[in-house]
Amino acid sequence: MNPTAGKGRAAYAGEGVLAGLRRAGHDVVDLSGPDADAALARARAAVDGTGLPVDALVVVGGDGMVHLGAQAVAGTGVPLGIVPVGTGNDFAATLGLPVRDPAAAGAALCRALDAGPAGRRPVDAALATGPGLAGGPRWLAGAVSAGLDAAVNARANRLRHPRGSARYTVAAALELVRYRPWSYRLTFDGVVEGPGLRLRPGPAGTATWTGRAALVTAANGPQIGGGIRVAPSASLDNGLLDVLVATDLSKAGALAVFPSMFTGGHVRRRKVHVVRARAVTIEPGPEAWVAGERPLPVAHADGERLGALPLRVEVRARALQVLVEPR
The missing domain is CATH 2.60.200.40 (Tumour Suppressor Smad4)
Structure with a gap:
């Protein structure tokens, strides 16, 4: 979770999501870090199995947290769950997820997890590459x-x-x-x-x-x-x-x-x-x-700084699995 997203709403919402997932019977580990780099390192380790392995990664915040989550799960098959409580929430809104309603988003997340493969929606992501991108290639959702x-x-x-x-x-x-x-x-x-x-x-x-x-x-x-x-x-x-x-x-x-x-x-x-x-x-x-x-x-x-031009942006079909409850 990003404790500063949504004027601080994400910190409060994240605690509620943790509690709700645990009440629903899920084993949950909080991968949040003191900054975005630390959180991403923990998320990547969990997704690639070098840390405590996970079946899904959930982000609580805005489009910046979706962007961070995409760096960890795009191309891996591990699904991304989103509790959108940030300022923009554009990617979540496009998916039809409950926006700025963490209780509803958390409940929808549980239903998507319970549905198994039916609760996953494959969507495209794009990969940005270029000499001015600090840290190498970057995935983007929006x-x-x-x-x-x-x-x-x-x-x-x-x-x-x-x-x-x-x-x-x-x-x-x-x-x-x-x-x-x-x-x-x-x-x-x-x-x-x-x-x-x-x-x-x-x-x-x-x-x-x-x-x-x-x-x-x-x-x-x-x-x-x-x-x-x-x-x-x-x-x-x-x-x-x-x-x-x-x-x-x-x-x-x-x-x-x-x-x-x-x-x-x-x-x-x-x-x-x-x-x-x-x-x-x-x-x-x-x-x-x-x-x-x-x-x-x-x-x-996705609202986050990439770097100076030139850069190349290439779509990768169905590179991102998102947790969405079946309709």
Whole structure:
């Protein structure tokens, strides 16, 4: 559990989840640590069998805890249980899990465990790789942000006030004041569709786009930032990423697009494009090194800092098993 998630709700909720699972007859070990690195090390040891082995890993918190849990269980077959009591909870909301109701989430978790294989839902995850990623490749459940949304995420993480999802709105206003579109080069693998964006065919079935953009987001799921529907048609189980590219928006255009992202209406705007593909490599474009250019934002995934560009994001079909009670 993350004791700071959800304004401290996760610590209280985690104790309730522990008690509820034990009352239901499960053997439970608390793998929480003094920091995220220690918790992840304990979780990985439990999943790979070098520590006390587990049949499932449960995380209590927000999307950051889902991100941490994914590092331990993606590709292993060990299922991930989620008690969503954080600020965003976007991945849990997409799965239809009870959000900010730890008692209901804990009860649903018990029912999923009791159901055996029927209580597991296989979903896609994505793997991010690149020289700027500290600690090596990173799994992600929701999305990689590499444009204005990443700058907003970084700013929100630095803000002390306001609390909750309002931080993203304040951070967006602050970033939009100094916004200019950045220069990118995007290389796609396995493109299924990409209406409107002029892609140049490349070797081995790749396609590239070079230009300035406000938003570059590689989405495995439809929403980020506590309900921002960045890629409203993205699916957790189609084996593809929805890569959102908002090209060369003026400051006024970016100001107009941001509010419509809460409903998904931005994808109907002329300069907003979605490319559906198996993988994308995001790197600085040819104008990124010109004198006076603002540095490209540091990429974020599931609200957590990833690292500097370039990086590659590739979907891995059914790499993550999630505990979801049968319907």
